[in-house]
Amino acid sequence: MGRRVDQLRLPLSIAIGALVAFLFLGCGDPYVSPTLAATEAPLVRVRLGSVRRSAELLIEKQGWRAQSVAGKAFNSSGARGLRTKLGVGARGILFEGRETGSTLLVVKPSRTFQLDGATYAGVLRIRVHKGKLECVNELDLETYTAGVIGNEVGPKGAPSTYRAQAVAARTYAWMKITAPGADERSFHLYDTAASQVYRGMSPRYGVPYDAMVRFTRANTGVILTWNARPFRAYYSSTCGGHTTDHRTSRLDPGHAGDVLQGVPCRWCKTSKYFSWPAHVVTDAELVSTLKRIKQPVSMPIHRVRVKERGRGGWVRTAEVIYGAGRKTKTLSGPELRTALGVRSHNIQTIKRITGGFQVSGRGWGHGVGMCQWGAIEMGKAGASESEILRYYYPGIALRKVY
Numbered sequence: 001m002g003r004r005v006d007q008l009r010l011p012l013s014i015a016i017g018a019l020v021a022f023l024f025l026g027c028g029d030p031y032v033s034p035t036l037a038a039t040e041a042p043l044v045r046v047r048l049g050s051v052r053r054s055a056e057l058l059i060e061k062q063g064w065r066a067q068s069v070a071g072k073a074f075n076s077s078g079a080r081g082l083r084t085k086l087g088v089g090a091r092g093i094l095f096e097g098r099e100t101g102s103t104l105l106v107v108k109p110s111r112t113f114q115l116d117g118a119t120y121a122g123v124l125r126i127r128v129h130k131g132k133l134e135c136v137n138e139l140d141l142e143t144y145t146a147g148v149i150g151n152e153v154g155p156k157g158a159p160s161t162y163r164a165q166a167v168a169a170r171t172y173a174w175m176k177i178t179a180p181g182a183d184e185r186s187f188h189l190y191d192t193a194a195s196q197v198y199r200g201m202s203p204r205y206g207v208p209y210d211a212m213v214r215f216t217r218a219n220t221g222v223i224l225t226w227n228a229r230p231f232r233a234y235y236s237s238t239c240g241g242h243t244t245d246h247r248t249s250r251l252d253p254g255h256a257g258d259v260l261q262g263v264p265c266r267w268c269k270t271s272k273y274f275s276w277p278a279h280v281v282t283d284a285e286l287v288s289t290l291k292r293i294k295q296p297v298s299m300p301i302h303r304v305r306v307k308e309r310g311r312g313g314w315v316r317t318a319e320v321i322y323g324a325g326r327k328t329k330t331l332s333g334p335e336l337r338t339a340l341g342v343r344s345h346n347i348q349t350i351k352r353i354t355g356g357f358q359v360s361g362r363g364w365g366h367g368v369g370m371c372q373w374g375a376i377e378m379g380k381a382g383a384s385e386s387e388i389l390r391y392y393y394p395g396i397a398l399r400k401v402y
């Protein structure tokens with residue numbers, strides 16, 4: 001017996017040693033690249049707004065430099081600021097009223113720049129994409145995180161809510177930066193809820209930016225891990241009493257499926273989206289929305305019914321019975337949410353009324369991972385950021401990567 005243990009011990013210690021080396025050096029690990037696990041915050045690229053024909057760029061009372069990275073060589077600089085309308089000409093980006101011939105221009109202000117009324121740190125990368133402008137802010141992950149958390153939490157968070165949101169937002173972005181092929185992409189994240197809401201140094205709802213910087217600095221470089229690897233730290237506004245599993249919301253959990261299974265939440269009752277007033281959708285609206293999301297049905301609509309529910313009662317699949325032949329269209333929970341025009345697929349009842357359906361339900365968002373309103377109330381009740389994060393992401397560890 002003893003011998004067998006000894007025989008086992010050596011290979012195990014080698015295995016542990018190899019694992020430690022693996023984690024610290026990051027060799028071969030697709031999630032932790034050796035350079036990123038080192039000394040400083042990595043750079044992140046965020047697309048500002050949508051691809052557009054023109055944009056107003058303002059750099060106030062400071063030095064700046066603009067340099068072409070692709071297309072014809074172009075160089076320009078100034079010492080006392082810049083106000084220019086960016087556009088696209090026949091041969092590339094229009095800058096200060098000039099045809100630059102450049103298809104990728106990097107503008108470096110000595111401090112900050114303004115675009116569409118918001119102020120940003122870092123640099124602005126302007127690219128021609130399908131004849132339009134794509135404006136991308138490149139900056140370090142910490143400054144980016146500080147520019148996210150105020151918009152994501154709103155003005156009502158406790159300090160620990162913002163600090164928890166900083167860890168979740170940083171982890172979410174980290175996964176995008178380190179994803180395969182990320183270096184080749186012109187940007188990693190949108191500045192909307194499609195990724196995380198980012199407004200540079202001008203957070204929404206009158207939230208003070210300086211405070212957001214302080215909350216972010218309280219846990220610089222800390223990300224969430226599961227089995228020693230970072231994972232997709234999803235979160236959404238209000239769960240309505242129970243978060244749900246990734247499968248029900250059709251979100252890819254990566255290796256952390258165990259973490260994203262859904263937990264009961266008694267914290268978000270104070271949210272105005274905890275339950276929503278009955279919502280009415282007409283048959284005609286249903287047909288037109290389902291056509292738009294490429295799940296077409298035809299009149300008449302006979303029935304809409306929930307087929308299967310996931311964790312917390314969230315709708316996993318639903319059926320629409322339609323047409324002369326009473327055909328069946330199967331929808332995912334998120335598709336049903338879109339089709340009915342409601343805030344979540346935590347849908348309680350779908351009642352037939354004349355010419356349409358009356359829908360009742362709870363929550364706002366996809367319901368996977370941290371419930372942000374729950375994090376606000378937990379924070380107010382005295383929970384630390386670690387307690388909030390461990391509650392909504394059971395079994396995780398917090399790891400400082402720089």
Ligand SMILES: [Zn+2]
Pocket residue numbers: 238239240241242243265266267268371373374
């Ligand atoms: Zn909740």
